[in-house]
Amino acid sequence: MATDIRVKEIEGIRPGLRKSSLMRQSLRRLMHNKLAVAGFAVVVLMFVLCFIGPFFSPYTDNKINMAFMNKPPSLKHWLGTDALGRDILTRVMQAGRISLTVGLASMLLSVFLGSLLGAIAGYYGGLLDQIIMRIADLLMTIPGLPLLFIFGALLSEWKIPTDYRMYIVMLMLSIVNWPGLARMVRGQMLSLREREFMQAAVVLGLRDRRKLLHHLLPNIVPLLIVMATLNIGGAILSESVLSFFGLGVMPPTPTWGNMIDAANNILDFQNRPWLWIPPGLSIFATVIAINIFGDGLRDVLDPKQKR
Amino acid sequence: MSEALLEVKHLKKYFPVKQGLLGRTAGHVKAVDDVSITLRPGETFGLVGESGSGKSTVGRTILRLTDKTDGEVRFKGTDIHSLSAAEMRLIRPQMQLIFQDPYSALNPRIRIGDAIGEALLDHGLCTKAEVRSLVLEALEACGLSAYHIDRFPHEFSGGQRQRIGIARALILNPDLIVADEPVSALDVSIQAQIINLFSRLQQSKGLAYLFISHDLSVVEHLCTSIGVMYLGSIVETATRDELFLHPLHPYTKALLSAVPVPVPRLKRERIVLTGDIPSPANPPSGCKFHTRCPFALEVCKAEIPLLRDAGAGHLVACHLA
Amino acid sequence: MEPVMNIDGLSTEFFTEEGTVRAVDNVSFKIGRGETVCIVGESGCGKSVTAMSVMGLVEEPGGRVTGGRIGFQGEDLLRLDKNSLRSIRGHEIAMIFQEPMSSLNPVMKIGEQIMEPLSVHLKMNKKQARSRAIELITQVGISRPEQIMGSYPHELSGGMLQRIMIAIAVSCSPKLLIADEPTTALDVTIQAQILDLLRGLKEDSGMSILLITHDLGVVAEMADYVIVMYSGQIVEEGGVVELFQNPQHPYTRGLLKSKPVMGQRLEELYSIPGQVPSPLALTPSCYFHDRCGHCMPVCRTRQPLLKETGNGQKVSCWLYEEAELYV
Numbered sequence: 020m021a022t023d024i025r026v027k028e029i030e031g032i033r034p035g036l037r038k039s040s041l042m043r044q045s046l047r048r049l050m051h052n053k054l055a056v057a058g059f060a061v062v063v064l065m066f067v068l069c070f071i072g073p074f075f076s077p078y079t080d081n082k083i084n085m086a087f088m089n090k091p092p093s094l095k096h097w098l099g100t101d102a103l104g105r106d107i108l109t110r111v112m113q114a115g116r117i118s119l120t121v122g123l124a125s126m127l128l129s130v131f132l133g134s135l136l137g138a139i140a141g142y143y144g145g146l147l148d149q150i151i152m153r154i155a156d157l158l159m160t161i162p163g164l165p166l167l168f169i170f171g172a173l174l175s176e177w178k179i180p181t182d183y184r185m186y187i188v189m190l191m192l193s194i195v196n197w198p199g200l201a202r203m204v205r206g207q208m209l210s211l212r213e214r215e216f217m218q219a220a221v222v223l224g225l226r227d228r229r230k231l232l233h234h235l236l237p238n239i240v241p242l243l244i245v246m247a248t249l250n251i252g253g254a255i256l257s258e259s260v261l262s263f264f265g266l267g268v269m270p271p272t273p274t275w276g277n278m279i280d281a282a283n284n285i286l287d288f289q290n291r292p293w294l295w296i297p298p299g300l301s302i303f304a305t306v307i308a309i310n311i312f313g314d315g316l317r318d319v320l321d322p323k324q325k326r
Numbered sequence: 327m328s329e330a331l332l333e334v335k336h337l338k339k340y341f342p343v344k345q346g347l348l349g350r351t352a353g354h355v356k357a358v359d360d361v362s363i364t365l366r367p368g369e370t371f372g373l374v375g376e377s378g379s380g381k382s383t384v385g386r387t388i389l390r391l392t393d394k395t396d397g398e399v400r401f402k403g404t405d406i407h408s409l410s411a412a413e414m415r416l417i418r419p420q421m422q423l424i425f426q427d428p429y430s431a432l433n434p435r436i437r438i439g440d441a442i443g444e445a446l447l448d449h450g451l452c453t454k455a456e457v458r459s460l461v462l463e464a465l466e467a468c469g470l471s472a473y474h475i476d477r478f479p480h481e482f483s484g485g486q487r488q489r490i491g492i493a494r495a496l497i498l499n500p501d502l503i504v505a506d507e508p509v510s511a512l513d514v515s516i517q518a519q520i521i522n523l524f525s526r527l528q529q530s531k532g533l534a535y536l537f538i539s540h541d542l543s544v545v546e547h548l549c550t551s552i553g554v555m556y557l558g559s560i561v562e563t564a565t566r567d568e569l570f571l572h573p574l575h576p577y578t579k580a581l582l583s584a585v586p587v588p589v590p591r592l593k594r595e596r597i598v599l600t601g602d603i604p605s606p607a608n609p610p611s612g613c614k615f616h617t618r619c620p621f622a623l624e625v626c627k628a629e630i631p632l633l634r635d636a637g638a639g640h641l642v643a644c645h646l647a
Numbered sequence: 648m649e650p651v652m653n654i655d656g657l658s659t660e661f662f663t664e665e666g667t668v669r670a671v672d673n674v675s676f677k678i679g680r681g682e683t684v685c686i687v688g689e690s691g692c693g694k695s696v697t698a699m700s701v702m703g704l705v706e707e708p709g710g711r712v713t714g715g716r717i718g719f720q721g722e723d724l725l726r727l728d729k730n731s732l733r734s735i736r737g738h739e740i741a742m743i744f745q746e747p748m749s750s751l752n753p754v755m756k757i758g759e760q761i762m763e764p765l766s767v768h769l770k771m772n773k774k775q776a777r778s779r780a781i782e783l784i785t786q787v788g789i790s791r792p793e794q795i796m797g798s799y800p801h802e803l804s805g806g807m808l809q810r811i812m813i814a815i816a817v818s819c820s821p822k823l824l825i826a827d828e829p830t831t832a833l834d835v836t837i838q839a840q841i842l843d844l845l846r847g848l849k850e851d852s853g854m855s856i857l858l859i860t861h862d863l864g865v866v867a868e869m870a871d872y873v874i875v876m877y878s879g880q881i882v883e884e885g886g887v888v889e890l891f892q893n894p895q896h897p898y899t900r901g902l903l904k905s906k907p908v909m910g911q912r913l914e915e916l917y918s919i920p921g922q923v924p925s926p927l928a929l930t931p932s933c934y935f936h937d938r939c940g941h942c943m944p945v946c947r948t949r950q951p952l953l954k955e956t957g958n959g960q961k962v963s964c965w966l967y968e969e970a971e972l973y974v
Binding site for chain 1 (some may be wrong): 389391414415416417418419422423425427430431432433434435436440444445447478491494497519
C-alpha cells in the first residue's frame with residue numbers, strides 16, 4: 020500500500036508530456052485488459068450476427084414449412100428447424116434483434132430516468148430528494164421479478180396487441196431498474212458536491228446550470244457508462260425470463276426467452292436439443308460478455324470500485 | 327488613508343454540536359468568536375494560527391461560503407451576508423479564493439483553459455471570441471505557457487496547479503483575494519516562486535490579500551499587518567514590524583520562537599509551550615490560552631482579556647501585556 | 648568507530664504505467680552511532696523512498712530495490728530473509744511516519760499497541776509490558792499514562808499520537824530510528840515539542856536518527872550530517888554547520904536562499920526557476936541543469952559524480968571538477 024502512495028507521488032510531479040484526452044487514456048488502459056476486449060468482441064459479434072445475419076438467410080423467421088418439422092441440424096438448416104418447420108438459426112438471429120433492442124432501449128430509459136432523478140435528488144436535496152428517494156425505496160422493496168410478473172400478467176389480461184408488448188416490456192424493465200441507478204447517482208452527487216472544486220465553482224459565482232452540467236455531470240459519466248453496460252445484461256436476462264414465462268414478448272415474434280419456452284417439454288428437451296441450446300447459449304454468451312466488459316470498464320473508469 | 331475594502335466586525339461563526347438520535351443541539355463549537363479585521367486596497371492582512379484556530383473559517387465566512395452566526399462582513403461598504411443569492415453571485419468575481427490544495431480545487435475533467443475562462447463567460451464579462459486571448463493573458467501573468475491551455479489538471483505539478491488557481495481568480499479582476507494556506511502544500515523552491523508571484527501581482531494590480539497561513543516566515547515576508555488567532559479569537563494584531571519586533575502576547579512570542587530557523591547551532595531563547603491546543607468545542611475559561619501559557623496568573627483563569635490598544639494600533643488581548 | 652548503518656549504492660525503481668522510474672539512484676551514505684543524519688529535498692526527490700527501502704517497505708509489483716547494500720550490524724538487510732528482517736524491523740530499526748493516525752490501528756487501544764512490540768520482540772509478559780508501556784508514555788512527555796493506555800487513537804490529537812508513535816518506536820531501544828517527515832503534519836508549537844523530545848531521547852539512549860524532511864529549519868535544528876537529494880540522487884552532503892555556511896551545489900544554495908527566514912526582509916525571494924524534471928524523461932546529464940544558473944555544456948550531456956571538496960563536504964556538480972571540464 021505504501022508503495023502505491025509513492026508511485027502516485029512520482030506521477031504527480033510528472034509535468035504533462037503530451038496532450039491527451041482522459042477518454043483516450045482510459046481506452047488505452049482498457050485495451051490492456053484482454054478479457055474485457057474479448058467480452059467486447061463477443062458483444063459486437065452478437066450485434067452484427069443478429070442485425071445483419073438475417074439478410075443473408077434464405078429463410079424468414081415466421082415462414083412455416085410443414086415439410087421440414089423438427090429437423091435436426093443439417094447443411095440446409097444449420098441449426099435445424101422447430102415444430103413448425105421454421106429455421107432455428109434465422110429465428111435465433113431475429114430473436115437476438117428483439118432481445119438486444121429491448122436490453123439496450125430499457126437500459127437507456129432507466130439510465131435516463133435514474134440519472135435525472137438521482138441528480139436532482141442529490142443536487143437540490145430537501146423535500147424533492149425525500150420524495151424521489153422514497154419512491155425509489157418503495158420500488159426497491161418489492162422484489163423485481165414478481166413485480167415484472169404482475170405487470171406481465173396485467174398485460175395479458177388487458178389483451179395488449181403483440182406489437183406493442185415489446186415497448187411495454189422495455190418500459191417495465193426500466194421502471195424496475197431506475198431506482199438502483201438513481202440511488203447511485205445521488206450518492207455520487209452528494210460526495211461531489213462536497214468536493215473542493217465545487218466550492219471553487221461557488222466562489223467563481225457560476226450558475227447552477229453550469230455547475231450541474233459542466234462540473235457535476237462529467238464526473239458522473241464514467242460511473243453511468245459502467246452501470247449502463249452492466250444494466251444491459253440484466254435487462255436481457257429479465258426480458259428472457261419474462262418471455263419464457265409467456266409474460267413478455269409473445270410468439271410468433273421470436274425472442275430468446277420464448278424460443279426456450281417453446282421447447283419447454285420433456286420430449287423436446289431430451290430429443291431435440293437444437294431447439295433450446297442455441298437461444299440459451301446466446302443469452303448466456305451475451306450476458307456474460309457484457310458483464311465481463313462492464314467489469315473491465317469499471318476497473319478503468321472507476322478505479323475506486325476495484326477490489 | 328483610503329476607504330476600507332473589507333471590514334469585518336465582530337464576526338462570529340458557531341457550529342452546532344448535534345447529539346443523540348434526535349440531533350439535539352448540545353452545544354456550539356465557536357470556530358470564530360468575535361473577529362474584526364480591516365483591509366484597505368493594496369494591503370495584505372496575514373491571519374496566523376495553528377490548526378483549529380478558526381483562521382480558515384474566517385476566510386470562508388468572509389466569502390460567504392458558510393453563513394455567519396453574528397457580526398458583519400462589509401465588502402466595499404456592502405454587508406455581503408444580507409445580499410440575496412443572485413446579488414451575491416454577481417459580486418463574487420470581485421472577491422476570490424485561492425485554495426491550499428490546488429489539485430482538489432480543480433475539476434479533474436475540465437481542461438485548464440475552460441476552467442480559467444468559464445467564470446468570465448458565465449458572468450457575461452467577455453464574449454466567446456475574446457475568452458481565449460484573456461485566458462492566455464492570465465496564464466502568462468501567472469508564469470504558465472500557452473500550450474498548457476488544453477491540458478487537464480492531473481498533467482501539472484503542484485506549483486503549476488497553484489498558478490492555475492491564481493490565474494483563475496485573477497482573470498476576474500478581483501479586488502480582494504483570500505488565500506487560504508496557498509503555499510503550504512508546495513515545495514520550498516516552488517513556494518518562493520508562488521510567493522513572488524503573489525507580491526508581483528499585488529504591485530501590478532493593486533490587489534488586497536487576506537493571507538491565511540500557519541507559516542510565520544511567509545507571513546512576515548508578504549503581509550503589511552498581521553492578526554494572530556488562537557481558538558477562534560484574535561489575540562494580537564499589529565503591523566508587521568510591530569508584531570515581529572515587539573510581540574506582546576505570550577502566544578505570539580511562543581509561535582515566533584517555535585519556528586525553526588535554518589541556522590545550525592543557533593542558541594535562541596525559546597518558549598516551549600506544553601500540551602495541546604484545547605478543543606474549540608470546549609474552550610478553557612477566562613483567557614483561552616491560560617492552559618498553555620507559561621506566565622498564567624489566577625486572573626487569566628477567571629476573566630476573559632479584552633483586545634486593547636497597546637499603542638499605535640497594536641492590539642493585544644492579554645492580562646499581562 | 649563502526650557506523651550503525653552503511654548504505655552503499657542503493658537503487659530503487661518503481662514500475663508505473665508510463666515506464667520505470669528510478670526513485671533512488673545509486674545512493675550511498677553512513678550513519679554513525681548517536682548521529683542524526685538528515686535527508687532533505689523536495690517531493691519526488693527520493694528521500695522517503697530511501698527510508699522505505701531501508702525498512703524493506705518497497706514491495707513488488709509496485710517497485711523493487713534493484714541494487715546496492717544496506718549494511719547493518721555486519722549484515723546486508725537486502726539479503727536477509729523475511730523472518731530475520733522482521734525481527735530487526737521495529738526492534739533494532741524503528742520508524743515513525745508523517746501521519747501517526749494512519750500507522751496506528753484505529754480499533755485497538757493505545758496501550759495494547761504499545762505493549763505489542765514489547766511482548767513480541769522483548770518477550771515480556773503482560774505485567775512487565777504494561778509497566779514498561781506506562782514508563783514509555785511518561786518518557787515521551789504525556790501525563791496521565793494510565794488513562795492514555797485505555798484510549799483509542801481517534802481520541803487523541805495529532806501531537807499526542809506522534810508521541811505515542813515515538814514511544815512505540817523507542818520501546819525496544821532501537822539502534823536506529825528512521826523518522827519520515829515526523830512533524831510535517833503538526834503545528835509549529837507541537838513541532839517544537841516533538842523535535843525537543845526526539846533530541847532528548849537521542850541524547851539519553853545514544854540511538855542514531857535518520858530524519859527525512861523538506862524543512863531546512865528542522866534540518867538546522869536536528870542534524871549532525873546533512874544529505875541533499877534531487878531527482879533520486881545525492882547532490883551534496885556534509886556536516887550541518889559546513890553545509891549551511893558554505894553550500895556548494897547550486898541547488899543547495901538555491902534551496903537555502905528561497906526559504907523566507909524570519910527577521911530577513913527582502914523585496915523579493917530568490918527562487919529556483921522551473922521545476923523538478925520528470926523522472927521518466929531523465930537523460931545522462933546533471934538533473935539540475937535546466938534550472939541552474941551556472942549551467943555549462945557539459946552539464947547537459949554528462950552526469951557529475953559525488954566528489955569530496957574538503958571540509959568533509961561532498962558535492963556532485965561540474966563546477967567543482969575543473970580538471971575534467973574541457974574533456
